[in-house]
Amino acid sequence: MSASTDEVPPAIDGLLRAQSAALRRPEDATALTVDDALTAGSALKGKVVVVTGAANGFGRAYANKVAEFGAKVVLSDVRLESVQVVADEVTAAGGQATCIACDVTNWDAQVAMFRHARNTFGHIDVVAANAGIGEPDRARFLDLRKGPDGEPTKPTMPTASVNFTGAAYTAKLAFFHLNENPAKEGKALVILGSMASFSGIPGAPVYSASKHAVLGLFRSLYYDSLVYGIRINIVNPFFVKTGIFGVVPKLLLAGIPLPTVEEVVAAMIAATCKPDSTGSAFVVDFKGILELPSAVYNLDGYYHVFASRAQGLMGWGKWAFDVVSAAVSVFRR
Numbered sequence: 001m002s003a004s005t006d007e008v009p010p011a012i013d014g015l016l017r018a019q020s021a022a023l024r025r026p027e028d029a030t031a032l033t034v035d036d037a038l039t040a041g042s043a044l045k046g047k048v049v050v051v052t053g054a055a056n057g058f059g060r061a062y063a064n065k066v067a068e069f070g071a072k073v074v075l076s077d078v079r080l081e082s083v084q085v086v087a088d089e090v091t092a093a094g095g096q097a098t099c100i101a102c103d104v105t106n107w108d109a110q111v112a113m114f115r116h117a118r119n120t121f122g123h124i125d126v127v128a129a130n131a132g133i134g135e136p137d138r139a140r141f142l143d144l145r146k147g148p149d150g151e152p153t154k155p156t157m158p159t160a161s162v163n164f165t166g167a168a169y170t171a172k173l174a175f176f177h178l179n180e181n182p183a184k185e186g187k188a189l190v191i192l193g194s195m196a197s198f199s200g201i202p203g204a205p206v207y208s209a210s211k212h213a214v215l216g217l218f219r220s221l222y223y224d225s226l227v228y229g230i231r232i233n234i235v236n237p238f239f240v241k242t243g244i245f246g247v248v249p250k251l252l253l254a255g256i257p258l259p260t261v262e263e264v265v266a267a268m269i270a271a272t273c274k275p276d277s278t279g280s281a282f283v284v285d286f287k288g289i290l291e292l293p294s295a296v297y298n299l300d301g302y303y304h305v306f307a308s309r310a311q312g313l314m315g316w317g318k319w320a321f322d323v324v325s326a327a328v329s330v331f332r333r
C-alpha cells in the first residue's frame, strides 16, 4: 500500500483490493512508481509550462515540480494573491515564473492568460488544464425545495462551468498556441480528470458528469493530437487531501487509504513527458500510479475503422488549412 499508514478495516481492505485488481486487470496496464513516473521530468528543462488552478493542491505542487526540472512556469488562478505566493515560491527556489489572474470559465480571461504566457516567454510547450472545483453545497443539484413560484429552482451548476467549460476553453487555446510553436517534440496537453470520470459519486452528480465530460473531451481530442503532433494525456486521481476535499468526503473516507499529492504530481509529470505516452489515462489510487493506454478503453472493430478514416480526413483538413493560411499570408505581404 503506497499512500497511507492508517489501519484499514478488513471489509474495506477487501473492497480496495478488488477495485485495485479490476483496474490493473488489462494486460496493457502499467504500474509506475513515483520514481518511474518522474524519470521523464528531465525533458522539461527550458520548456514553458502553463498551469490553470495553480494556487493550491495539485496545480501548486505540479508547478513547483516542473520548475524544479528547469521549466519556466506560467501560473494562473482565479485567486491572484494566492497564485502570486506560488510564483514567489518558484522564484525563491531559483526557478522562473510569472503569474496572472484567470477565471477559467471566462474565455477572454483565458485568451489574455495565454497571450501573457507568449508575451513573457515567447512560446508555450506544455499546458496543464488543472483548475477544478467540487460540488458546492449552495449549488446542490438535487435541492428539491420549491422556489417562490412553487416550482423547483433552476440549478446553477458552477461545477460544470469550471470543470468542463473551463477545461474545454483551455484545451482549445492550448491547441492554438502549441500549433504555433514550431518545435517538433515535447508539446503536451495534460487534463485533470478523476476516478469520477469512470464512476458516479453519490451526491455529486454534476462533478461526476463534468469529469466524465473531460474524459470524453480528451478521448476525442486524442485523434486531433496525433494530427497536430501534440501529446495528450489525462490524470485520474481517487480522492486526495487538497483544498477540494471537504468535510463530508473526509468522514465518508475514514479508514480508507488515499493516494498522495506527491503521487498525483508524479503522474502529471509522466502525463506531460513520458516518452511515447499519449492517449493514456494515468489513474492514481491507494496502490499508486497506473497507466492505461488508449487501447485499453477505446472501442475496436467498426468504430476503430470510422475513427481511423475520420482521423485521416482531419490530417488532410489541417494540411489544406495550413497551405491556404500560408498562401494568404504571402499574398497579404
Ligand SMILES: NC(=O)c1ccc[n+]([C@@H]2O[C@H](COP(=O)([O-])OP(=O)(O)OC[C@H]3O[C@@H](n4cnc5c(N)ncnc54)[C@H](O)[C@@H]3O)[C@@H](O)[C@H]2O)c1
Binding pocket: 052, 053, 054, 055, 056, 057, 058, 059, 076, 077, 078, 079, 102, 103, 104, 105, 130, 131, 132, 133, 134, 162, 163, 166, 192, 193, 194, 195, 236, 237, 238, 239, 240, 241, 242, 243, 244, 245
Ligand atoms: N483532490 C482530489 O481528491 C481530486 C481527485 C480527482 C481529481 N481532482 C481534480 O484535480 C484538479 C485540482 O484540484 P485540487 O484537488 O488540487 O483542488 P484545490 O482546491 O486544492 O485546487 C484547485 C485550484 O483551482 C482554482 N480554481 C477554482 N476555480 C477556478 C476558476 N474558475 N478558474 C481558475 N482557477 C480556479 C482554486 O482557486 C484552486 O487554487 C481539479 O480539476 C479536481 O477536480 C481532485
